[in-house]
Amino acid sequence: MSAKHFLDDAAHAVVTALRSLTLTNPSLVFDEPNKIIYRHPSSISSSHEKISLICGGGSGHEPAFAGYVGRGLLTACVAGSIFASPSAEQIRTCLAHRLPSDSPGTLVIVMNYTGDVLNFGMGVEKARAMGREVEIVVVEDDVGVGREKGGKVGRRGISGACLVVKACGALAEMGTSLEDTARVGRLIGENVVSVAVSLSRTHVPGRPAEEAAEEAERLPHGTMEIGMGIHNEPGWEKLETDLPGVVEKMLAQLLDQSDEDRAYSKIQEADQTVMLINNFGGLSNLELGAITTEVWTQLGKTYGVKPIRVITGVLNGSLNGLGFGISLLKLVDTGLGQKKSMLELIDFPCEAIGWPAPISTQTWEGIYKDIEHKQDSSEETVKPSNLRMNSDQFRKALRSGLEYVIAAEPDVTKFDTIAGDGDCGIGLKRGAEAIRKMLDCTKPTDDVLLAYLEVVRTVEGTMDGTSGALYAIFLNTLAHDLRRQDGPAPREISTQIWANALGSSLQAIAKYTPAQPGDRTLMDALYPFVKTLQDGKSTKEAAEAAQKGAESTRGMKASLGRTVYVGGEDWQGVPDPGAWGLSEFLVGLAKEV
Numbered sequence: 001m002s003a004k005h006f007l008d009d010a011a012h013a014v015v016t017a018l019r020s021l022t023l024t025n026p027s028l029v030f031d032e033p034n035k036i037i038y039r040h041p042s043s044i045s046s047s048h049e050k051i052s053l054i055c056g057g058g059s060g061h062e063p064a065f066a067g068y069v070g071r072g073l074l075t076a077c078v079a080g081s082i083f084a085s086p087s088a089e090q091i092r093t094c095l096a097h098r099l100p101s102d103s104p105g106t107l108v109i110v111m112n113y114t115g116d117v118l119n120f121g122m123g124v125e126k127a128r129a130m131g132r133e134v135e136i137v138v139v140e141d142d143v144g145v146g147r148e149k150g151g152k153v154g155r156r157g158i159s160g161a162c163l164v165v166k167a168c169g170a171l172a173e174m175g176t177s178l179e180d181t182a183r184v185g186r187l188i189g190e191n192v193v194s195v196a197v198s199l200s201r202t203h204v205p206g207r208p209a210e211e212a213a214e215e216a217e218r219l220p221h222g223t224m225e226i227g228m229g230i231h232n233e234p235g236w237e238k239l240e241t242d243l244p245g246v247v248e249k250m251l252a253q254l255l256d257q258s259d260e261d262r263a264y265s266k267i268q269e270a271d272q273t274v275m276l277i278n279n280f281g282g283l284s285n286l287e288l289g290a291i292t293t294e295v296w297t298q299l300g301k302t303y304g305v306k307p308i309r310v311i312t313g314v315l316n317g318s319l320n321g322l323g324f325g326i327s328l329l330k331l332v333d334t335g336l337g338q339k340k341s342m343l344e345l346i347d348f349p350c351e352a353i354g355w356p357a358p359i360s361t362q363t364w365e366g367i368y369k370d371i372e373h374k375q376d377s378s379e380e381t382v383k384p385s386n387l388r389m390n391s392d393q394f395r396k397a398l399r400s401g402l403e404y405v406i407a408a409e410p411d412v413t414k415f416d417t418i419a420g421d422g423d424c425g426i427g428l429k430r431g432a433e434a435i436r437k438m439l440d441c442t443k444p445t446d447d448v449l450l451a452y453l454e455v456v457r458t459v460e461g462t463m464d465g466t467s468g469a470l471y472a473i474f475l476n477t478l479a480h481d482l483r484r485q486d487g488p489a490p491r492e493i494s495t496q497i498w499a500n501a502l503g504s505s506l507q508a509i510a511k512y513t514p515a516q517p518g519d520r521t522l523m524d525a526l527y528p529f530v531k532t533l534q535d536g537k538s539t540k541e542a543a544e545a546a547q548k549g550a551e552s553t554r555g556m557k558a559s560l561g562r563t564v565y566v567g568g569e570d571w572q573g574v575p576d577p578g579a580w581g582l583s584e585f586l587v588g589l590a591k592e593v
Contacts (some may be wrong), residue, residue, distance in 0.1 A: 001211070003203045003212040008206050010206045014079065018032075019032070021066055025351075027042075035079040035086065036079070037077045037079070039071075050172055051105045052099040052105070052172070053169055054077065054109070056077050056079060057080060058085055058086075058231065059083075060082040060204070061318065062314075063353065065165065066079055067353055068165055068354045069352060072169050073166065073169035073350045074352070076094050076099060080115075082204055083232065094123075095124075104178065105135070108136045108137070109161065110137070110138055111158070120136065139157040139185075141155065141158060142156040142160075142195065142229070143194065143262045144156075144196065144226065144253065147261050156233075158229065158230055159315055159325040160188075160276075161316060162276065163329050163346065164188045166348075166355065180336060184345075187334065188342065191332055192330075194326065194327040196227070196228045196278070197225065197228060198280060199219070200219055201219070201234070202232060202321040203320070223240055226246065228323055230321075247295055251326070269305060271305070271331070273307045273328050274331065275326070275327070276312070276329070277292045278327065279313060279317070279324055280314075280323040280325070282321050289312075308331075308343070309346060312356070315354070331343055347364070383449075386486055386489055387447070387449060388446050388490050389448050391446045393593075394448075397592040398455070400589060402585070404584045405428050409425040409426065411425070412424055415580060416577035419558075427464065428585075442454055448482060449486070452479060459471055473508070473512055477508035478502060481500065482497070485497050485501065499534045506527065506530050515559075518559075519558070524576060525550040526579075528545035528546055528549040529546035539589070539590045539593040540590040543586040553580075554574065558576075
C-alpha cells in the first residue's frame with residue numbers, strides 16, 4: 001500500500017475527477033451538488049424510443065461507473081464519496097430531473113452492496129410512486145464469497161458488473177424494451193463469475209499514512225489475499241504463492257463444479273466465453289499483460305476453455321489497489337434474435353472514455369494462420385582463423401569474469417537505482433548468465449575468432465539498452481580487427497594482438513558515442529584498461545587501472561547518460577554503474593589469465 005497522493009482532500013479529488021469527464025467528452029454534463037454525470041439531451045437521438053440506463057455507487061472505482069456514461073452505455077451515473085453509496089436524494093434527483101423526459105423507461109444497474117441496494121432501491125421506489133417505469137438489476141458475481149458465508153446478503157458485485165452495463169447499454173441504444181433489457185441484464189448476471197486477488201489493500205487519500213505500515217504488517221511481502229473486494233474488504237484466504245499458483249486457485253473457484261459452495265455457473269469446454277481481466281488500479285500494463293497471458297494459458301490447458309473475447313484494463317477499480325480480478329461470462333441465448341446476442345452486445349460500439357478501445361468484430365472473427373518463426377538459416381558461416389589459444393584457459397578466465405559480474409549485480413543495481421533507471425545490473429547479469437549458458441552448451445575450440453564470435457552473438461541476443469548497444473559495437477569491431485591481424489599460418493594469440501584490436505575498437509566506438517574518460521560512463525573503466533595493455537603491461541595491471549577508473553567516477557559530474565537528468569546529490573556518492581560492472585568483469589577475467 002502506498003500512502004502517497006498528489007491530493008489528500010478526498011472530497012475535492014472526487015468532484016474534480018468527475019468534472020474532468022466533461023473535459024474529455026463534451027457531450028457530458030456534471031451536476032456538481034448531486035455528483036451526477038449525465039448525457040446532454042442534445043446528444044441523445046430519438047430519446048423517446050430509448051430507455052435510459054443509470055448506474056452508480058461509491059467513488060474510487062474509476063472508470064466505473066461515471067466513465068461509462070456515453071453513447072451505447074450509460075445515460076447517467078450517480079457517484080458517492082469514496083467507497084460510500086450516493087444518497088437516496090441524489091439518486092431521486094437523477095431519476096426525476098437528469099434523464100430525457102420522454103424516455104419510455106429507466107433501468108438501474110447496481111452492484112450488490114447494502115448501501116447501494118438500499119439507496120438505489122429507495123430511489124427506484126420513489127420514481128415508481130411518481131408513475132415512472134423503472135426496473136433495477138442487482139449484480140452479484142463474486143465467487144470469493146461462497147453460498148454459506150454469503151447467507152442472506154448474497155455475493156458481492158465486482159468486475160462482472162461491467163459486462164452487464166456494456167450489454168444493457170447496447171440494448172438501450174438499439175431501442176430495446178425496458179423489460180427485455182432488464183431480463184438480459186439479469187441473465188448476464190446469472191452467467192458471469194468473478195474472483196479477485198490483491199497484494200495489499202488500498203490507501204484512501206486523507207487517511208493516516210500509518211495505515212500503510214499497518215497493512216504491510218497485516219499482509220507482508222510475498223503474501224497475496226484472495227477473495228478481495230473493491231472497497232478494501234479483506235479477502236477470505238491469505239496465500240504465499242506465485243502468479244501461476246494464485247491463478248490456478250482462482251480458476252478453480254470459478255470453474256470447479258465439485259465445489260458446491262462456489263459452483264455458481266457451469267462453464268464447459270464447448271461453451272463460448274468472454275474473459276475480462278480487471279486491474280484494481282495499481283498494476284502496470286506490463287504486469288497486467290503477463291497476468292492476462294497466464295490466465296488465458298491455464299484456462300485452455302486445464303479446462304479446455306478458450307474465450308472468444310478478451311477484455312483487459314482498469315474497468316472497476318479500487319483506487320491504486322495492487323490487485324486484479326478475473327471475470328468469465330458464459331455466452332447464452334438472449335432470446336432476442338440476430339444482432340442482439342450476448343457477443344454482439346459486448347462488441348457493440350460505444351462512446352465512453354472508461355471502456356477499453358474495442359477491437360472490431362471483423363478483426364476478432366478474422367482467420368489468422370499460425371506463423372512459425374524460424375531462425376535465419378541464411379546467415380553466413382563464420383570463417384575460421386589461424387589465431388590460436390588455449391581454449392581451457394580462455395573459458396576459465398571468461399567464466400571467472402562472468403562470476404564477478406553476476407556477484408556484483410546487487411551493487412550495480414543499487415548504484416544505478418540512485419544514479420539512473422536501475423536496470424544496468426540486471427542487464428549485465430542477464431548477459432553474463434547467457435554467456436555462461438552458452439559455454440555449457442558449446443564445444444571448446446582453440447580458434448580465437450570462432451570462440452569469441454559465439455560470445456558476441458550471445459551478447460547481441462541478450463543485452464539491450466544503451467550499454468548493450470555499446471558492447472555489441474565494441475565487440476564486433478574487436479572481432480573485425482582480430483580478423484585483420486590474422487595470418488596465413490596458425491599462430492598463438494598474444495597480449496599485443498589483443499591490445500591492438502582493443503585499441504582499434506576504442507577508436508571505432510567513438511563514431512557512435514561522444515563518451516570519453518571523465519564523462520562518468522563505462523569509458524572511464526574501458527579506456528584505462530585498453531591503454532594499459534597498449535603500454536605493454538599485464539592484464540592484471542590493466543584490470544587494476546580499470547578498477548581505479550571506475551572508482552574515480554564517484555562525485556564525477558555526468559556529461560552523458562541518465563545521471564545527467566538526476567537531481568539532488570545522492571548520485572555523487574556512488575560510482576558509475578556501467579563502469580563499475582565492467583571493471584568487475586575485467587578484474588575477474590584477469591584473475592585467471
